[in-house]
């Protein structure tokens with residue numbers, strides 16, 4: 001349904017697309033400012049979009065645009081395209097399609113998730129956040145202190161090393177901890193944190209592990225199983241997609257989460273987490289962004305993504 005990729009999959013002898021081929025994918029790089037070609041230095045604020053991602057979104061809007069779950073062709077095509085994007089994002093994160101919910105962005109998804117989780121929590125329960133984290137992985141959890149009387153503990157970061165203070169983390173996590181919220185990579189410093197170690201720690205006390213992978217996903221292949229997390233959020237606009245958020249949650253957890261939702265909306269996982277009408281074209285674009293990444297290199301990690309890609313043989 002989308003136009004043919006400009007960057008073909010490479011054979012084993014030529015495993016990675018060339019810089020020129022990759023640059024040719026991005027119309028934004030054709031921009032000229034004051035007579036000079038531009039370079040974009042706003043990477044932490046998001047990435048530029050390759051032509052094929054925009055093409056997939058335009059194709060959706062021009063030829064398949066409809067609401068979901070009706071018995072007419074464009075609605076059925078919309079359902080199929082959203083499912084396809086869910087499968088692709090599941091592959092990207094090493095999860096199952098029913099574990100992938102879409103939303104406006106990481107911040108909004110995390111507030112929504114926190115509200116659902118917090119309905120069961122109250123005084124005596126604790127949430128652990130860190131100084132190394134983006135405010136989007138702190139404010140939603142702090143809101144539960146005001147709304148539910150939960151206590152929030154903040155783990156220190158070491159200012160000299162830019163690392164989490166692990167001694168402080170080990171002191172903060174205990175039997176009252178319901179959830180540890182931690183970033184896989186810091187957008188401010190670039191520090192990559194050992195999320196798997198943190199997940200082991202909080203699981204040993206019966207708590208949940210939430211990972212903010214917004215800054216991590218553009219730089220490393222996310223594997224929710226290897227990270228050992230229960231919940232994880234990222235944003236497609238940070239990895240060549242449109243402005244859409246993606247939430248992973250363990251299937252059993254999402255199925256029982258007490259999220260605010262409309263009665264007539266589907267109560268099946270993961271749609272029960274997706275409030276109202278979604279950004280269908282953005283979801284299609286998020287899937288196309290993963291396909292774009294998968295098209296660039298034939299690496300062992302990416303073969304997982306390629307196996308579900310439209311580019312797969």
Ligand SMILES: Cc1ncc(COP(=O)(O)O)c(C=O)c1O
Nearest residue numbers: 105106107134136187214215235
């Ligand atoms: C590490 C990190 N977490 C969370 C966010 C918030 O993501 P979103 O814009 O999708 O709400 C950002 C945005 O820059 C970020 O860098």
